[in-house]
Amino acid sequence: MTQQPFRIPGAGRLTPARSLRFTFDGAHYSGVSGDTLASALLANGVHLTGRSFKYHRPRGILAAGAEEPNALVSVERDSARRTPNVRATVQELYDGLSANSQNRWPSLAFDVGAMNDLAGAMFSAGFYYKTFMWPKAAWAKLYEPRIRAAAGLGVAPDQPDPDHYASRFAHCEVLVIGGGAAGIAAALAAAEGGVRVILCDERAEFGGALHYEQGARIEGQAGWDWAQTAIAKLAAMDNVRLLPRTTAFGYYAQNILGLVERVTDHMDAPDRHLPRERLWQVRAKRVVLATGAIERHMVFADNDRPGVMLASAARTYLNHYGVAVGKQVGIYTVNDSAYYTAIDLKKAGVEIAAIIDLRDAPSGPAVEEARALGIEINPGRAVVGTGGRLRVSSMIVEPKNGGSRRTITVDALLTSSGWTPSVHLFSQSRGKVAFDEGRQIFVPGVYAQDCVSVGACNGAEGLEETVAQGFEAGERAATAAGGSTSRAQAMKVDAAEAWAGGMLGSGPGAGAGKTVKAFIDFQNDVTAKDIRQAVHEGMHSIEHVKRFTTNGMATDQGKTSNMHGLAIAAETLGKPIPQVGLTTFRPPYTPVTFGSIVGHSRGKLFDPTRKTPMHGWAEAHGAVFEDVGQWKRAWYFPMAGEDMHAAVNRECVTVRQAAGLFDASTLGKIEVVGPDAAKFMELLYTNPWEKLEPGRCRYGIMLREDGFIYDDGVVGRLAHDRFHVTTTTGGAARVMNHMEDYLQTEFPHLKVWLTSVSEQWAVVAVQGPKSRDIIEPLVEGIDLSDEAMPHMSVREGKICGVPTRLFRMSFTGDRGFEVNVPADYGQAVWEALWAEGQKHGACAYGTEAMHVLRAEKGYIIVGQDTDGTVTPADAGLEWAIGKKKTDFVGIRGMARPDLVGAGRKQLVGLATRDPKIVLEEGAQIVADPNQPVPMKMIGHVTSSYWSENCGRSIAMGLVVDGRSRMGETLFVPMPDGVIEVEVTGAVFYDPKGDRLNG
Structure with missing residues (x-):
């Protein structure tokens, strides 16, 4: 067990009272309760956490939140509970946590895959589009197996997931996304107005940027203390639901949002009765988006070495976790945010090697305070490279307009090129962003749903403006929902810090050399050079650039890289940023486990199984079932020694000669x-x-x-x-x-x-010449004579003493009835009918016999004998169109010239020359079997069966101009030979329909 050399005594908000043990790549370390895996690794001096996807370059922790692109690890509780691609920055530490790095072999420090970095010129943007085209035969044997082996990050679990997941639906008047200062203020104002409020945040503790800001005061309290006091107040209110550890991953139509709550991933010994995660589907009257802003890194050569981090992340690790990210820290920035980090680190005893500021004359309170603390500031200069291999050891600095270089020793390099408002959820709501030309940032513009953005995600640049926007949004949302306004004045905020926006440092000039690797997307190894290459090769839309380079397509979905790519593409094209466009933000905001989406729908519950009221009887009588959609339907009822074909043949003959009972409840x-x-x-x-x-x-x-x-x-x-x-x-x-x-x-x-x-009525189809004899003793109040109840009639009365809707109709072509009774009485009525049927030699028959019987009469099944391109005329059903009707859905479409002209496929019967051959459904039909391949297909077989009643095979098919081909011989090519078929009418049994009326 190692010590924690970078944990600063007395710093941060964690208490060292409870020490936690964990392992990373087999090495044992310790942390404290409240750590994330990332903060605990940094406390132990570990920066190297992974390898990049393409070049396998060493990568370290970049951020402190959900935007982390590098520190992806596999967390394993046991052999069945292994989760790949967990962001170390959001994985809370628990005692016994076991994590391993990914995408490396044989070890993280020595990875054979790093040879790809040496061959980087071969793997430039779009290489996969150009490399695997030739020779054509090499794709299946050479390229595809290796690409599949190399694809993906981490190793997927190979055992069934033993955990369970839950889902909840919730409604509220106000849903606040983001538990920073703006979100808390909005939730307070709305809750005090008396409406139902849900406040969610992806972190374990609410507070947002107050995790690292030290000097802010709200309502007379230190910012962090105010946040915790406000959260305690909200927690005590009956109309408020607090959801920490909960990420809003998707914003859908009509103000429905998807949230995923991590329930047990932070526990030492999770209660297995609890779900691992819970999916919330929330419908809100109004949504307040307080999703903050994401700090951008600086783009320069070799900016990806472990130890190069975002300035705000280093400040979070210091002020919240009490961890210094290094002992000799360099700063590279174009805004004041990084100065506050330098000041806090300096006051904590960390040596600041130098601040390198791309601006010519930085000024302001933070700059002056840094100078007063003796921190070296180098304006008008740029970092143009770094030294080190598995961790940064130096930064190379030169004047931004060129000049002599200087190498400065560092063990951590903190960068900040400004802040990008997090507009992901706003964009998912179909809102349109607007470009703020003055600040060079995208902010929410035109809203499509009832939501409002507040704070940093709305372009606010300071805490006072942030809190004011949040409070006002909460009040308005409450009053719009019928609540009240309870406060006379807004909250008092005292904060000197301001967050700078803009696109400075995003890459103009960075990485312009042919061999320089200035990284934009760390996970996918996209460089500034790749963006420029994409533009030079004709990709002028940012969406095309994204796909050509894979920029923003990693698991972080471009949170730190998208704006850099956009700025460099715009610079290369010589166009303003808005003209290049913005990539589309799609859900999920961060990766979501399959388990949370699937919930209970797995194994036997993967899809609902629907059973008819008579299912138990059919099961008891030996039915073999088939799945029809979600229904379990009796397929056939075999007797002793019968296979399927024998059973179906017997059922079909029995129905024609006596009668059959069929469960038509579905x-x-x-x-x-x-x-x-x-x-x-x-x-x-x-x-x-x-x-x-x-x-x-x-x-x-x-x-x-x-x-x-x-x-x-x-x-x-x-x-x-x-x-x-x-x-x-x-x-x-x-x-x-x-x-x-x-x-x-x-x-x-x-x-x-x-x-x-559909579920209210159980249906028993009694079909066959003796069908009336079977139902007559059981029916009350209905005259079943042919005169009183002819074919295609419906009557209401009773059967077996229960209400019935009795239809005289047939799907077999024989006299038939369909008995509809309330579902609760379905099996009882079936059993009574079965008892009567036994007196007349009736059988139970299943769906296969039903198909054969209806095909003997030429009755179609929509979806089998039609394929979405069949009109009534094609199916021979012109008689079902009202001759005097002038309007119905489809009447104009049906009259289109291409639907009434010659050459359309028409439904016809098909009789094989050899009556014992049963055609395969879906088989193609040709006019000339001797034509060269590929043959011209003129139709296909839609239904095909052996008919014991006809003593031969029968089939139907869709054939071009089929009805004009009666008697013509066509051919069905099959792998083992060509089958001859004769085009016939579609009715194979009782063509005059004498049996229908008994």
């Missing part, structure tokens, strides 16, 4: 109710509905606007103002959405209500 069912119900149906379906009498049914076709079949089903009219609509099993949800969309957006004047009742 059909979509929608109630269309209201005085304008018929008018609505006229507009949504091709068929006429106004004159359909109550008690009668009709087969209906629904189209998309382009004229193609969208869904079909039988519709029963129960009353003048009520229709019972059935849909395909897979189409239930989308048809409901389709109807609701048109009702709300196109036909809002119609008085109609839509209700999905």
